[in-house]
Amino acid sequence: MARRFVEQLRDGDNLEDVYLVTDKQLRANRNGNPYLLLELRDRTGGIQGRMWNAGDHVARGFDPGDFLYVTGKVQLFQGALQVIVTAVERTEAEKIDFADFLPQTEQSIPKLTDRLRGYLLRLGNPHLRALAECFLMDDAFMRSFTTCPAGVKLHHAYVGGLLEHVVSMMDAADKLLALYPAVDRDLLLMGVFLHDAGKTRELTYGRAFGYSDEGQLVGHIPIAVALLAETAAKVPDLTGEPFPRELMLRIQHMILSHHGELNHGSPKVPMTPEAMLLHLIDLTDTRMHMVLRDLKEDRNNPSAWTPYNHNLGRRIYKGGALGDLFGESGGGYD
8 A cells, every 4th residue: 555645644644664763752731641653654754653651652653763663643733733742653664664754855965966056166266166176076975965854844854955055045145246246256156055064974864964073063163174274174185275274264154153143053143245245045945945845835824824933033924815825736835
């Protein structure tokens, strides 16, 4: 029997299928009775599961990253679908087709990679172009860069997500640069390329998306600065001269400040035109991806509003016109 993907689930459906559990929390209800709160996922999305009266003996039977055969019923609760789980059984990974569980970009990774290379190999600054070439010649780095997600949950959380995010930002930068001729084009594009490069070592994405030990202890911003230093040391082999210190400082600053605010995880706030524009393009692409994803994934909810998004701090209005847009055909976002 064909599997039921998360995007196919409807209110009232009976559920008997295998899902990847990405989060597991043992909680207590108002009466103090234990229950399990689960995040169940496949390549099409995620859904929360609640298993009532499930104590520690059930919770010890599996871990996040395991595959579970789940029995339960789908219900609509406060505007979002959830599964009331009646039974779970751990499934051996050898019996699993991993392609069903790791979400992937809907775009062509080879075509995205070609667009990335096109932007980088047209850089006019010889030192920046040589730096780009050193990264592009690093097969291990490029394998990671072109398959890594851009995040675990927040945005572009799928195989190829980082590459898609970066190329989308480069496209946006290419258009915006015409409005701001004082911004250094080559420097901005290099900053876009490297701002999240540390995620290639921060994130794990072989079976489920998570964080490496290095990612937990160091984080993607310092990792990206280290990657820059390691790779810039190879540039003299191509140019015959040291990588300019001023250029290095400007790239480092863009990486360190791209989150924009100290309370958003940036060690520095943007203090150059290129750093400011990088931050704003990054913020725009990230936020718009989250908004459009919420609209796309919520098209089966009859409400005019999506469920509350805690990261955006709001619900998104679908309304009549958008309701037509996100109809059976999926509108313009498939």
